[in-house]
Amino acid sequence: MRPKGDCAARLAAASRATTTTLMADALLPRVCYTSILGPQRFPAKRFFLKAFSDIVKMRMDLKELKSLAAVARCGSITKAGELLHLTPSAIHRHLKLLSEELNVALYERRGLGLCLTPVAANLLPLVEDLLIQCDSIRAAARDWNRLERGVVRIGAGPTFSSYVLPPFMDAFRKKHPGIDLYLEAGHTGTLLGELADGLLDLVFLVPRPSAEVEFVTEAAWEFDVPLIAPPGSSLPKRVALRSLSGRPFLLYRQGTYFEELIDRWLNAHHFVPRVAMRLDNAEPIKALVRSGFGVSLVPDWTIRQEVERGDLVRIPLREAPLRCRLALLRRRAKYVPAPTAAFIQAARQWRW
Template identity: 30%
Template structure:
């Protein structure tokens, strides 16, 4: 098994065609076919089904493709680290961002790193916390923002922020930041909710139980943007973190108010793997991401958020600051 075989495997899987893979790899088609067949012979299993629609991975193929993709990524990262420009931090860093905070943090993070650390190749993935944690555990991410994670056997959690959840409605409802809405009052409206099993939905369900309030859930979705679109279209109200609706409230698209009776908060951490060394490039990105989070809170761009004190700081140094109102 060699790198050429793994590259052929991953490329064929991505494009579904040996011909197209050969073009991308700058090889002749028989060479790509030979790499795939020799790998299948070595493993003793078929990795693809040859169909009229193209090359379709088998169950064994899906396993190998996933592992091959990670192996190739690690080789790229190692090459970047051992062949650096003198005095520069280099490497590939894959970062997970919560969907709710992505709009706030992505551009500032990219801009600073492009200007100050051009040797770092940044790769960004956005999703909900549960998906990001799984990707971090699987080794697909180097670091990630997660919420309501105190610790886990595989991850270190560096506290950054706690923020309140907000009731969100069309602008015509006139919700205001200085007038919290009791949970029972919000629940009296049709509700557009995160799908069951989502960590945010768990927080909301726990609050509903404390308030002894039933919810008329008319729609469920796993997309924050879809939640907001459905509220805007008049299908119901919803509950979201303040950071996810700040721009919508500012531009008058939606109205929102802090959720009360009970208040509901989530804590956001910067999570990193416990095992292995932290590459310099990962440490640099972790520090900058934490700095961007703190700046957003201090400058009032992250509604109803409080900074948290971290006992150990982010990887490579850089303490989080004490809690503020």
């Protein structure tokens, strides 16, 4: 039997107050505000409670907040619509309603694109955190019902995505058929940005030390980076780096952290390679090495099949081999959804 009159009103008010306090407690450590007038000192809890109380009283729709976050990310109403699978007119309507409710302008045109106004940019961190919290609420509800369903969004570099992840993902899917896996291959900066924004749940990569401070390292593995040469090369079975000074090297494009690790290792051994080409990933490097254009250093997982077939040759070095560290990172959060936790556990147990 539903309560009536004053009792119902008091219950609704108590519910709103509790929700407001919980949301403030959840977001307070994660969001830092800077006002339009510059950094301000607020009684933090009181400020957040008032802000959330105002939001609860509003009839704000999550679709409107998602549209604002999408426009901030894409810089275009049309592209934001494509990202959210909505028409541009729907995105425009969401922004108009949100602008009227907040009584502020949210965006302005700049050239051919859009950019957020200062006040909207100031609100954006709270909006993004609120959307992430809503996703966590949905995930927690699914877990409470003991439904092993959901999606895990994974990011990894192109090489790791091509060679290592497919068999692991196939095995995970067979064991957890109710969990959908979404994989995005990209470069380190892009993947870490999407992990921080909540667009990815987990990322496999060779991390800089700063990344392991910002994110949680759930697992890590070491791997070799051997020297490879074409079959039938005149190289001895074991060589010193200095004996390769006249040979052309095919290396990764500069600017990537993996290539930075290779350069450091070469410098540590006082060796300056004669770089003939720099390429984006292992596939063109291997093809050119097979054709006799030079030698290279690549992750061992990219050449296992070629070495077994005799298409490429691993050349042992007299120097200590280059070893790198691959990590599985996730965003810092108190709650980890069950599908993501299952994926992490499976990754820890997998023989990479």
